[in-house]
Amino acid sequence: MNSILSRMGRVYRVLRRTFGVRVVPLFVAVLFAWVRTVVGIAMALDNVFFPRLRKTRANRPIVLVGNPRTGTTFLQRFLADEGFGSGMELFLMLYPSLLLQKLLRPILPLLEKVSPAKFHSTDAHQTSLSSVETDDVGVLFRYLDGFFLYGFFLSFDDEDLLPGFDPRVRDTSARDAAWLEALWRRSLVLHRADRNIAKLFSLAVRLPQFLARFPEAQILYMARDPLSVIPSSMSLVIGVLDKAFGFWTLPDLVRKRWLDRMYKAWILLLQKFHEDWTSGAIDKSRVFLVRYDRMMMDFEGLMDEMCRFLGHELTPKLRATVAARGEKQRQYESEHRYDLEKFGLTEEQVRRDCAFFYQTFLPPLELPAPARGKA
Numbered sequence: 001m002n003s004i005l006s007r008m009g010r011v012y013r014v015l016r017r018t019f020g021v022r023v024v025p026l027f028v029a030v031l032f033a034w035v036r037t038v039v040g041i042a043m044a045l046d047n048v049f050f051p052r053l054r055k056t057r058a059n060r061p062i063v064l065v066g067n068p069r070t071g072t073t074f075l076q077r078f079l080a081d082e083g084f085g086s087g088m089e090l091f092l093m094l095y096p097s098l099l100l101q102k103l104l105r106p107i108l109p110l111l112e113k114v115s116p117a118k119f120h121s122t123d124a125h126q127t128s129l130s131s132v133e134t135d136d137v138g139v140l141f142r143y144l145d146g147f148f149l150y151g152f153f154l155s156f157d158d159e160d161l162l163p164g165f166d167p168r169v170r171d172t173s174a175r176d177a178a179w180l181e182a183l184w185r186r187s188l189v190l191h192r193a194d195r196n197i198a199k200l201f202s203l204a205v206r207l208p209q210f211l212a213r214f215p216e217a218q219i220l221y222m223a224r225d226p227l228s229v230i231p232s233s234m235s236l237v238i239g240v241l242d243k244a245f246g247f248w249t250l251p252d253l254v255r256k257r258w259l260d261r262m263y264k265a266w267i268l269l270l271q272k273f274h275e276d277w278t279s280g281a282i283d284k285s286r287v288f289l290v291r292y293d294r295m296m297m298d299f300e301g302l303m304d305e306m307c308r309f310l311g312h313e314l315t316p317k318l319r320a321t322v323a324a325r326g327e328k329q330r331q332y333e334s335e336h337r338y339d340l341e342k343f344g345l346t347e348e349q350v351r352r353d354c355a356f357f358y359q360t361f362l363p364p365l366e367l368p369a370p371a372r373g374k375a
Helices: 004-019 023-049 072-081 090-094 098-112 136-143 147-152 173-191 201-205 207-213 226-245 252-279 292-297 299-310 316-331 347-353 355-361 369-374
Strands: 062-065 197-199 218-223 287-291
Touching (some): 023 098, 062 201, 072 197, 072 218, 090 098, 090 173, 136 147, 147 226, 147 252, 173 207, 201 207, 218 299, 226 252, 226 347, 252 355, 287 292, 287 299, 292 299, 299 316, 347 355
Parallel strands (some): 062 197, 062 218, 218 287
């Protein structure tokens, strides 16, 4: 687990034993090594062709943290669109060199056809190479590591490798922060922005380390009912795996083992953040809690408080945009319905295992009178 070659070998073993795929992983491994080398050389040249890069600092990121399916994608893209800062498109994380981006941008439509984003279900999560995405993908592309690697591949290994992604066992915070800073600096130069809008669900298990590394960072922690989050996350990952490899055709025992491990992974993300929050390891003045239910029912009030927290002016134009979006949020009804039994879960089990989270972050929501009236 401590080297790229080791992780690559485990991925190959999973693909061969679990999905019967042999040749494609070898091709991908060669491509990964080639792209990584080219990116490294091109990033070194960035300092020559983009002198502004040497003076750019990415020390004030706004970072959305929380389990997948908690509204992080919507809020990240909204904040980026409304000028709070710049988010990173998937294309920038795959080819992070500014020089390389200029050379490859004309063939972006062609690259879309071979992009890993094409395996995502557009109903559950719309994405493409040109979409602002989670910065965790940047770590995956660089180091072949992180929770994405575990969820999509290593969770199928014979050995349960989840402890290797718990910072109390193996902490890659310093390595990942250095790489993210390099990406963020380039994003600021490219977008001519002064702040990054990042999304890192992996920070839920190592936020104290991140805050120590970026003392001016501000965190938006997203909290949503685990009864919605966990099955939705399961469905999202399974949708990709089924489209790529045929997840539902796997033997029952393999599927059950994967479901059990992923359930524990989702719980770990909640538990570790809760542990750091309640123990005082996290400076709460640097974290703004964003409840999904409030974001849907009182977007105006939530954004008013968030702007004060971030020190961002709520201009008349932005206020009007927020009001229009808030009205749309209140009318929204998700078409997705998830059967817990399909994922080997029960409501009683989820409520029991996540009782700590409900108590601390999801007490009964009290909305202001105007929001209640609109609801």
